[in-house]
Amino acid sequence: MTLSSDAARPRPVNSVDRTAFRDMCRAFARREIEPRWREADRERRFPREFYVAAARAGLIGITADESVGGAGLGSYEEAIAMEEMSRINPNLAVAVLVQNVAGSLLYEHGTAEQREIARRTVAGECMVAITVTEPEAGNDVQNVRTTATRVGDEWVLDGLKSFITLGGEADVLVTLAQTEPGSGREGMRFFAVDRHSPGVTATQIDAYVNRPAPTYRIAFDQVRVPESRRLPAGFREIMAGFNRERIMVAARWLGHMHHALEWAIEYARVRHQFGRPIGANQSIAFQLAQCHVDVEAARHLTYHAAERWDSGAPLRDVILDVSSAKLFATQAVVRVTQAALHVGGGWGLTEELPAMRMALDALVAPVTVGSYEIQLRAIAREIGLPVE
Numbered sequence: 001m002t003l004s005s006d007a008a009r010p011r012p013v014n015s016v017d018r019t020a021f022r023d024m025c026r027a028f029a030r031r032e033i034e035p036r037w038r039e040a041d042r043e044r045r046f047p048r049e050f051y052v053a054a055a056r057a058g059l060i061g062i063t064a065d066e067s068v069g070g071a072g073l074g075s076y077e078e079a080i081a082m083e084e085m086s087r088i089n090p091n092l093a094v095a096v097l098v099q100n101v102a103g104s105l106l107y108e109h110g111t112a113e114q115r116e117i118a119r120r121t122v123a124g125e126c127m128v129a130i131t132v133t134e135p136e137a138g139n140d141v142q143n144v145r146t147t148a149t150r151v152g153d154e155w156v157l158d159g160l161k162s163f164i165t166l167g168g169e170a171d172v173l174v175t176l177a178q179t180e181p182g183s184g185r186e187g188m189r190f191f192a193v194d195r196h197s198p199g200v201t202a203t204q205i206d207a208y209v210n211r212p213a214p215t216y217r218i219a220f221d222q223v224r225v226p227e228s229r230r231l232p233a234g235f236r237e238i239m240a241g242f243n244r245e246r247i248m249v250a251a252r253w254l255g256h257m258h259h260a261l262e263w264a265i266e267y268a269r270v271r272h273q274f275g276r277p278i279g280a281n282q283s284i285a286f287q288l289a290q291c292h293v294d295v296e297a298a299r300h301l302t303y304h305a306a307e308r309w310d311s312g313a314p315l316r317d318v319i320l321d322v323s324s325a326k327l328f329a330t331q332a333v334v335r336v337t338q339a340a341l342h343v344g345g346g347w348g349l350t351e352e353l354p355a356m357r358m359a360l361d362a363l364v365a366p367v368t369v370g371s372y373e374i375q376l377r378a379i380a381r382e383i384g385l386p387v388e
């Protein structure tokens, strides 16, 4: 399968009643995320049983084809699931996002052996992680320095990755490396590396965000990987698929901002000062009214991008929609959670209210999977500006 930017892309093969699907996702989030996330957040420990529960509920591999146990649905349904889970907690939700994105690299681009890993991921038996970023290669992915050197039927990987979500929990690290140093992205390939291989070390990074789904530094020291674990597809083809991740990121923050707004509205109704609810003051009420528009605008942009993605249109025709949705949702979630924090006043800054946690969680939104500037650059190019 080719994913060049001019080629038509595959469309979903199945469909569902979307209202019933949303209800199922909401019930799942209440049952499996609500009782778990606070303790996991405090302990900075990912509860693996949540991954297994998500797989059993059919939320891993939503867009995967049925041959690997997937549901064959579209990114629209995947966005519904992400939004509903994130309304309870965006950081356990991101674990599902990572499984779906890393898994899709294997089932969309992999060999039979690599698709078998994806089948196990969908079944809840094998966690995977996206292993791209490095200390010196953040947004500039083409600067990846981890090397893969061919030795007989194997490759030997050396290098250091950073910010790998669930890198210490995953069984397989879908890792980008240079196979021909000096040839830029043409010389880059992905490898499905067993995390338990000799020479792989995972060290947790002490981040304020994403806590129940920790991020790790991953060191590769002379790690031997069989040739059968090298994904056949090239860098451009695989990276193009990361645009779908941007839609899921938008849906993640849509769910989070919706939750923050609901909380702020309720607090503004029940918190009294000067003998009336604080929400009776126009300054507070108008701020929350503005947040409502942010949430609805993010909703429209996110699901519009998902629909365009599922239409099968060539990538070049959907990039503008995808980047617009990702940019807007990741900006809006910061505005909405800051407003919620403001409404919370002094109590908002304590652990007695959820406002600070929500605002802190939102700060990662503009950073991952292409920052504000990277989305703006993509949008500027698409509207015809001669940006590099």
Ligand SMILES: Cc1cc2nc3c(=O)[nH]c(=O)nc-3n(C[C@H](O)[C@H](O)[C@H](O)COP(=O)(O)OP(=O)(O)OC[C@H]3O[C@@H](n4cnc5c(N)ncnc54)[C@H](O)[C@@H]3O)c2cc1C
Pocket: 098, 129, 130, 131, 132, 133, 135, 137, 138, 139, 140, 162, 163, 164, 165, 166, 207, 209, 210, 215, 364, 367, 368, 369, 370, 371, 372, 373, 374
């Ligand atoms: C919590 C968390 C989880 C993550 N999970 C994963 C994961 O699972 N797998 C993975 O591979 N990676 C992951 N990442 C990495 C993430 O996707 C980003 O790529 C990375 O954090 C950004 O790189 P950096 O921090 O080195 O920032 P830099 O790239 O150094 O950017 C710093 C600043 O410079 C700006 N900037 C950079 N280039 C330009 C430019 N050309 N024009 C204008 N401004 C520019 C950026 O917008 C940013 O504001 C994660 C990161 C975090 C924080």
